[in-house]
Amino acid sequence: MTHTTLPKHYKAIQQKSRDLNFGQISEDEVGVLLRLLVSSKPFATVLELGTGTGMGLAWLAEGLHPEGNLVTVEKDKTLLEVAHSLFKEDNRIEFVNLDASEWIEKNKEARFDLVFADTWAGKFTDLEAVLKMVKPNGFYLIDDLNYQAHWPGYHQEKVLFLVKKLKCHPEFYTFPIDVGTGLMLLCRK
Numbered sequence: 056m057t058h059t060t061l062p063k064h065y066k067a068i069q070q071k072s073r074d075l076n077f078g079q080i081s082e083d084e085v086g087v088l089l090r091l092l093v094s095s096k097p098f099a100t101v102l103e104l105g106t107g108t109g110m111g112l113a114w115l116a117e118g119l120h121p122e123g124n125l126v127t128v129e130k131d132k133t134l135l136e137v138a139h140s141l142f143k144e145d146n147r148i149e150f151v152n153l154d155a156s157e158w159i160e161k162n163k164e165a166r167f168d169l170v171f172a173d174t175w176a177g178k179f180t181d182l183e184a185v186l187k188m189v190k191p192n193g194f195y196l197i198d199d200l201n202y203q204a205h206w207p208g209y210h211q212e213k214v215l216f217l218v219k220k221l222k223c224h225p226e227f228y229t230f231p232i233d234v235g236t237g238l239m240l241l242c243r244k
């Protein structure tokens with residue numbers, strides 16, 4: 056994929072992820088889409104579940120309105136610290152070191168223009184609670200939906216069930232996107 060611009064700290068995140076042997080950073084296709092979605096919402100409020108080392112965050116921050124805000128939740132302190140060290144000057148971003156299910160339970164009333172659910176919570180667990188957090192006309196994005204050889208047997212079933220459920224969700228328009236690891240984009244009606 057070719058880009059006109061890459062987000063701030065892109066190379067540093069790649070390098071630090073390699074140093075930590077963290078191989079789960081978002082692909083560029085996801086990043087480009089995150090940036091586009093967030094830039095379509097002036098003053099956007101954004102939730103990312105599963106910060107990792109901050110690759111998705113970097114793309115989100117790039118598209119985020121100067122008065123927007125973004126909450127990113129990660130249970131692994133070492134990974135979160137990578138993202139925090141690079142973006143700590145950006146006061147639009149709140150870094151939360153917590154299990155995402157716990158965070159969801161404590162913040163059920165929060166509402167967002169875009170939710171990027173990039174860990175189990177908000178996708179395979181806590182799904183309805185997180186979908187409720189999506190504002191009208193707001194987006195919900197997930198990836199890793201295409202079969203991967205390393206998946207344990209039961210995981211594919213879980214994914215197929217999730218995809219079917221989301222495709223038929225009465226409160227959302229749904230668009231499967233067959234790029235990268237396989238994405239699904241939802242927009243609340």
Ligand SMILES: C[S@@+](CC[C@H](N)C(=O)[O-])C[C@H]1O[C@@H](n2cnc3c(N)ncnc32)[C@H](O)[C@@H]1O
Binds near residue numbers: 131
């Ligand atoms: C796919 S990676 C995130 C990648 C990142 N969003 C990006 O764009 O590069 C998933 C992350 O979720 C974190 N994670 C796993 N279980 C979690 C949980 N219960 N609560 C919060 N974070 C969790 C992992 O430590 C990992 O960093």
